[in-house]
Amino acid sequence: MESLLVLVPLAAAMGSFLAPGRGIASWGFLTSLAIPALAAGTAMDVYQHGARRISLGGWAEPLGIHLHMDGLSVIFLIMTALVGALISIYSAFFFKRDTARHFWPLWLLMWAALNSLFMVSDIFNAYVVLELVTICAAALAVLSGKTESLQAGLRYLMVAMAGSLAFLLGVGFLYAETGMLDMFMLSWELQGGPVAAAAFGLMTTGLVMKSALLPFHFWLPPAHGEAPAPVSALLSALVIKGSFFLLLRLWVGVFEPAGITSHAAYVLGCLGVLAVLWGSYQALIQPRLKLIIAYSSVAQVGYLFLMFPLLCTVPEAPWAEKAWAGGTYQAISHGLAKAALFLAAGNLILSTGTDRIHYMKNIASRLPMTTFTLGLAGISLMGLPPSGGFVAKWMFMQAILESGQWWWAVAPVLGGLLTAGYVFRILGYAFLLAEKEPRMLPVPFVLEKIPLILALCSILIGFRAEEIIFLLQEHMLWAIEVEGDS
């Protein structure tokens, strides 16, 4: 089942490369039918039987590469499956044929790589998979062929390459210290010490560069803002999460047990808070819808990093579970909401030909569905109840207050306000009467519905948090160690 999560999109990628004819989108359709089912199956499996791992090629630790599924992985897998499938359907209607020919193989390859990344267990394998994601993402980012997107894509590629190399050097340090590559073996082999600390610093920096945390966020807005809408959605909703997922895995699984995370965690937390404030502020002043959404990603990524000071500073902290659940929830609800926003922006561009918000007047009555989508996704971003974002904020806030590190509360409170500011700035223009009726094209039915579904999902996951949180807390990374030992 888990292997199929990688095999199916890869097969479809090859298929769409070898047969780029008229029906190229059917490869994407087939995959988007299969993957959610497979992901759900995997999730059920983990939900019922707990975390599990498979050894690829039948080679046991420490020699072989493993795939590891636990609560965290399956939640990211399901999010990817859902978002990926919906965006695939959207793209099938969005791209013309000569662009589709380039889009599908790259996206399907990237999908496989993302699925593989969320099951990763081997740190060098993680590097290869990350690079696969990077190169696909960069190629997709330049899909429109415009000069700005080319520049943004190259900038992203170079930052990501530098990040990967730092990560790889860190892998080397870990290997030099312990002589192994499997994260779960490392988690009980690795002791503190200067070598481990160097590896920790390098890997963290590398992944932080790829996740666009504050000082390294500069590549994100142009790359995400200039790409075609479905690609922006993929990049923002999924690709950033990939490197963040790996970072989380490494910190919680490998470095926290080795006891070298505490000071760095505060640094990451501070950067996170700054990212929330700076990103939201930038989003407030951008003239274009897609740039607003892209800067909002910068801010939302900042939220994610609040997890680290709450998780990794005090060992066995009672609030860790809440921070853990809050961060993960933030990641998935942001994924869903951001995909919805970018796709809605895509619809807007289709209809009006621009995404400057000054030209967005009166879309509330002309494109009510799209406006509604923007609003719903905005609610989740703001963290208003009942939505996925609210659950995240609730959990975070509890963890923050319980831990006594009350200063982190600045981010959810002020960030929420600023988010409301830019969301309603968009909606404000949407409600504004236009002086003269703008020329608008109708948007195809499917293209209007898909972002709405995504936005609804981001709201609905706030209603049934129980199972997800159970999955996260019962099958946490550190709960599996004993089983992995056998």
Place this chain on the structure above:
Amino acid sequence: MALFLDILVAFSLVAIAWRIMRAPGHFQAVVLFITFGLLLSLAWARLNSPDIALAEAAVGAGLAGVLLLDTLRAVAQPGKVKTGAHFSWLLLPCLLLAGLLTLSIIHIQPDSQGLARAVEAGMQTTSLEYPVTAVLLDFRGYDTWLELGVLLAAVLGLLCVRRKKSIRAPLLPAPAEPVGRWLISILLPLILLVGGFLLWLGAFAPGGAFQAGVVWAAGGVLLWQAGHPSLGALPVSLWRTGAVLGFALFWLLAATALIRNEPMLTHPQAKAWILAVEYAAALSIAVCLTSLAIGGQKSEDRNQKSEVRDQRSGDRCQITNNR
């Protein structure tokens, strides 16, 4: 004496790297980088890693050099050599970083054998005889598979940037003088032969799919440079098949294991299986690297027109058709 040699190599590496960074002209930097690659392969030979030395000499010095020089030629701005550099103060933090990392390196106890023991144990089971190849194709086959994916993705990215259906670079004009033709006629068979030899060697000695693929790719680049028509005559479908073949066989290897209800990529330890995958991988590497080396070219005139049209229509979706 050996220590002296090591120090010499290490010092020249650092010195050349410094020169690469500080060189006033781009051409100089590229040539220095090629030298850097050669020196690096020397270091690897010193470190008893002939595989890497081979690969680096072929890729770092050869293929990367071709790519860089070719790009340099394409983007040259006559009469305008800008060394528009900034942030030279950043050298300080970088050196600081180097110092910190060096401090931690001193704490590495380089006596741990890493996974060498585990590989030795694994060699009992696998059908391959040379450890590096066994690691690449069997123990960590997943990495190699995805690495072929990265290669493929790079080719796809190139196609995407160039808006082309296939990598078909404009042929250079065939050289008028006889020396070029003579060189091709001598070198090409030799290259094919050497590649095959390396591939065959990989099962039990340094060599293997990657090295063979790179050598063949060099042959492809040479063909293109010499304006030989055979590259252009290659049908698109054949080219596509060649590019994914290794990847596809790996996929089959992974998928068939599922049918037998075993973990992905498990395979009966029959040498034929592995060798088939390895040969296909070598072919795909050759095709992909050749494509990467020559595919960055501007399209032919005919294509260029359609490219312009492509850009103008941009990404507007089917809505225009639907209306």
Place this chain on the structure above:
Amino acid sequence: MNLNFWLPLLVLCSSLFAGLIIFMLDESRSRLRTALNLFAAAFKVVAVHYMAYRLLVHGEMHQVGFSMGLGFEFLIKVDFLSLMFLALSSNLWLVTTLYAVGYLEGSPNRSRFFGFFSLCVTASTGIAMAGNLITFFIFYEFLTLTTYPLVVHRETRQALEAGRNYLWYTIGGGSVLFVGIVWLHVLAGPFNFTDTGVLEALDPAHYSTLVIIFALLIAGLGVKAALVPLHGWLPVAMVAPAPVSALLHAVAVVKAGAFGIVRVVFDVYDREFAAGLGLLEPLAIVAAVTIIFGSVRALMQTDLKKRLAYSTVSQVSYITLGAAILAPFSTVAAIVHLVHQGIMKITLFFCAGNIAETLGLHSVRDMGGVGRRMPVTAICFTVAAFGMIGVPPVAGFVSKWYLGLGGMDAGLEWVVGIMVLSSMLNAAYFLPVVKTIWFKHAQKKWRTKHSGRFEAPLTLLLPALATASMSLLAGLWAGWTWSPLGIAEQIAAGMGALP
């Protein structure tokens, strides 16, 4: 069928589904929309009253709850206090819908308007029935969101400005409230409104934290309740159409804030405990300041709707003031004023809307002769205005009377002073309006849009008439057991909080 389970859900869903269906309706199907809307509203009124009957007479407990997996329960539970607010919002929804149908006749985007209108009522229903602070908060934020499109409904730059203002205030308040709620949750764990003494049982070391949390909660709720200095959004939001203003001031938004304060003081902190922490006096002072400030500002307005808005700022704080005084009488006053202020203020807005809509008059100075041209409207306005001033036998008198009594009981004589001063100010800004309406002649020709049998369309007239008579009846029959006052007295006597 277990009515105790289904009835609250029915009450909630009647407006929710109506809203959702209305969104999907095409703009042109106005008849269907109106029918649906009125049916849902009427259904809700019936359901609420049936529920009230079951609760008050038979003592049935209505409760729905499920776990959200976040360490708290989503709980809907109906007690006497909920019932007061429920009855108010459902009845007023019916009349306001009727009014809005007439008011917005032929204007664009009505599907959106009525859809959000219904959702807004759903939110206030949820607020009324929320069984714990978190459920309350969920509906409270829902209310914020659903009122925004109503405020900006006219889609003018001014409306957008007002909407932005409204959002900054309310979302800011929401964040503060959120922090307070989470903190309380962290400190005391999950608890419902009906659990008593939870906070008192805490370690006294936490008492100082409880003070901070109280301040956060009140600050968060005070934004919607328009406590000075958090009232800034309310007068600006007057640009919205009259039904929306009616809704904001009488039914939903301001009321939700006031209701929240009552909940926090009564059911979360418990009045004795809050008084023990020294929390009530500052609250009373803030409320008193707001009462005077609002009245003074109202005095300075010439625009009728603006004047009414500042009057709301002042009147709603009676509720807060009543809650903040530790005496049974003032409790009664706080609860009963929740209802009384609602019906009186909505009458005033209806009338103001009528005058503006039919004659195009906004400024108080231009309103001479309205009494002769629109006698019914003028009578309704006069009744409600007298109620606001506190003239017996209109409902407003009852509230003020009890509030004064409570103040005397608690030994806070200054409250009586405040009452007197406020009533004088009320008179000072309402009486001139009444005088102008009845005794002044028209200064210029009116722009008349309407030419029917009555002075205004029936849909605009009837709601005003209905609410005016309600406010009169509530005062006249205040002694009846099930009148607002009667129920409020029962709550104060400790009967409202069912186990």
Place this chain on the structure above:
Amino acid sequence: MIFDILSILLCLAGAFFFLGGTVGLLRFPDNYSRLHALTKADNLGLGFIVLGLVLASPTMPEIIKLGLIWLLALVGSSSACYFIGNYIYHTPSQEEE
């Protein structure tokens, strides 16, 4: 023993030619003579070194490989020299650095 000494001497001779070639590259006034110095001296130097290594190598396959290497290097450097010379000849305006 005698082979070893001979081998070392031959390698030293090769190194000398390499050195000479490099000096020529650096010191000669124009491109053609630089090319000349480089290729001639390098080919000769490589020849000497290969010869020296042949003397030191134990098996026949290695000797053959060494021979092949020399031949290939000869082919490579002579054609490279031709191409460079051709280029310089056809672009006379190109000034030296």
Place this chain on the structure above:
Amino acid sequence: MHGFYIYAITAILLFCLGLWGLAFHRNLLRKIVALNVMAGGVFLFFISIANPDQSGEVDPVPQAMVLTGIVVAISLTAFALCLARRIHEKTGQNELDTSCSIEDGDG
């Protein structure tokens, strides 16, 4: 033993020099070259730990990793160069614009 330290420290120096070059140069080609120097440093580090005492015993796993890494690096380099070239064709520049454009989206 000492060989290990020599090469490992060289590797670190190469990495850091490359990093500096990446930040230092504006020219895209030079940036890409700098990235490759960085990569060379990383690979050198891997091999130096594969063969710490320069005896015959070499750990094959880092060697395999470096082979994989070289392929990945050349793929990314080729793609980056292609992008750089395309940018040059469109803008005539070999540098990236530092300012974020406010052009319309994908219209």
